Amino acid sequence: MAIGWMVLGYMVLVISFYSLLLLISFVQLRKTYQLDEREPYEELLHLHQTKPVSILVPAYNESVGIMATVRSLLSIEYPEYEIIIVNDGSTDDSLEKLIESFQLVKIKWVIRRQLDTKQVKAVYQSRIYKNLLVVDKENGGKADALNAGINVSNYPYFCSIDGDSVLERTAFLKVMKPIIESDGEVIASGGSIRIANGCEIESGEIVKVGLSRSPIVVMQVIEYLRAFLMGRIGLSRHNLLLIVSGAFGVFSKRWVVEAGGYSHTVGEDMELVVRLHRYVKEQKADKKIVYVPDPVSWTEAPESLKYLRRQRRRWHRGLFESLWIHRRLIFNPKYGSIGMVSIPYFLIIEFLGPVVELMGYLVMLLSIFFGGVYLEFAILLFLLSVLYGSILSMASVLLEEWTIRKYPKASDIIRLFFYSLTETLWYRPLTVLWRCEGILDVLRRKTGWGEMARKGVSK
Template sequence: MIVSIIGWLILIYVGFVIFFYILMVTSAYRTLSKRKMLDDNMLEEDFKVNMFTKPVSILVPAYNEEVGIVESLHSLINLRYPESEIIVIDDGSTDDTADILIKKFKMKRIYRQVPSHLVTESIVSLHQSELHPKVFLLRKMNGGKADALNAGINLARYPYFCSIDGDSILDENSLLKVMRPIIASDGKVVAAGGNVRIANGNDIHLGSIVEHNIFRRPLVMMQIVEYLRAFMLGRIFLSEFNMVLIISGAFSVFSKKTVIEAGGYSPGVIGEDMELVVKVHELIRRKKTGERVEFVPEPVCWTEAPATLKVLRRQRRRWSQGLIESLWRHRHMTLNPKYGRIGLLAFPYFWLFEGFGALIELAGYLYIIFAFFTGGLNVEVAVLLMLALILYGSIFSSFSLLMDAWTTNNYTKASHILTLVLLALSETFWYRPLTLLWRIEGIFNFIRRKHVWGQMERKGLGRGETES
């Protein structure tokens, strides 16, 4: 009897998740339909020549990024934007990251006073490119990604900064796109996140994507599907109601003044990206300024995805631990009407569905397995639960793929779209259970206060990677 009740409770939970995903699909369709009717080229040119366009400092924290940093920097140099500077922060790398940059971009050492708005590890040296005078290299003692970004903020001269991972590639119009809501709102939008896609398999030359392909390894292709679902559905929906708690550190823009006032990035926190966004929301509600954090759905940033189970496990374990850590650090905001929709809706959603939802989902899988092998459980409930999990994990992923194909030109080959859709239908049976286990591992690491960052092993992005 008790076991049957547990099965029904799990089924009800999954039903709520499906309901929220239906809302997300509806919201995403409405938002993308509106954007599809706009003439992007006209908007880009309008903002490019607009006298109110804001100058931006682009910050690239780099630790042992010798494999991909040159391609990433080329993509930043190629950006179409009226006024910007690029600051690579070498966070005490033990490889040749700094030496490669100094040699490739003919950098010379310069001497400039770096303000101390935020406390960071010691600065070692500052270099400027002779080929591209707007490109700088800041070398410092190792302090982690958050500390490196804080050092970059201190050096930045402009009122907005864009953070991008050292292994990422930006489309040439990406900065214009992500700055649109900030410019259009006259500064009321204080942070904006861009859409992030998987770059593995794409043909890349001098920081630009020459041809879109897919990396024909199931583990990487499933991450393509997963990213599409997260960005095309979840974040579009949350952004519509100003409830975005996560904007990817791979590509995001912030008001420098707001971030300094919020205390900057938090060193020692695993999920420094989410932590900063939550701190910004808390500051906004405290000041009652009505400012917003938005997500920009256009595909603008391409990043290297883990190609092995070992590295993917590290990444997902870290993401899960970082999410729970930020929610716990700001637990006073949960169900607190003082923080509006962030406290009353966003925090409960993230606690229930993104945080501890992995435990409930895993219980659902275990229930199905026991029902199949013992026959002692409610088989009807188990069958319904299995169908619900397939709908949740696979069908909505397929919707995301089709919406992406409708609104973008990233995957133009029918064979690519068909391959990804078919693979999405298998997610429930192998990929989803794996990521659930890793997410739960992250939860237990948080409970044990075990801080394990793990290092992302890069293969680099460029030619010769395609397996299509």
């Protein structure tokens, strides 16, 4: 029963914390409600303060999705940018497709080696689009590919994009806006990631937003809504954000290079953000890392339990690596709110949370057999788990409907609501189990990303 009370206390703490994040996110989103109608983003196209951006796309065996990604990047609305595709030793026909489709030719390119990487074999430039470069290098992993892209890049800011992502046309204007207006105070800015499965995409552009028929994919849509609209807005509001998604984030190249670039970890995107916070604090600089909810990058989600399980286990290993590398920050007042609030939150709630939740599920199962007061306790735990999972997920769907409204069909919102209600009954226990397996992978010192299957989401 002592374990049960511990689980109960933990869940009350977590629910209180997430409820606070929900309130902050709601207020912040309502302030920027229908931002497009009031904010003149078009002016950013002509302002001399608008910073040029290097868009880095690490690609390893991305033949299925890379063409749609490049087409979407070529059509974005932004005054000055270059696209750098980094072919990280792909064994499929990714490079050949790019060469043929965009008329790539080898060029002599002086590479400023600011960060150590595997050998670059060749640099190509498109005859059609002069701002499109392709770097062909030896395989070194995603972090190595991004560091190579930074070395090749010309501009003071860079954006990391996954090889299977599709950007909305105005996404860059929106994600760059806080950087442009802050005059150097904001050194990183992240946008939202949404699930492309179920959407209609033609020539690298979202032509119709839709919802997949797969329950697994729908649950991931809800997860992403909760993680981005509720979690990241609340953390960003007080400069506590530790994750800028590797699928869509803009960084100051100077600060990233000074901090050492991307590290060879499974969760290289989070580790870089934590290291930037740490470096900024140690330099006693007043800098911010922010999240902007409206700009969206659409990406393909796993459609099978096998690959989803592999992804979640990897994510949890990546979380541990970032926390372990920067363990000195935990409850260290020298690092301000990052050390006293943000890092402990990710350790206690995000990393250890699955273990406590799994114990809660075991307590509920055992209480059924004991009956009496134990059964009543199990019911209380179950109701709290419903509040923790399903109700907060439903609130995230409401945030989406009240503010950004990416899903235009009422039937899609109804389906999201219905699946939110069922989350605690099947989906959340699965993700809890997979994340606990991720902890076991840490103890077994398992490394590597694991293979992920791509179907492609573009026509």
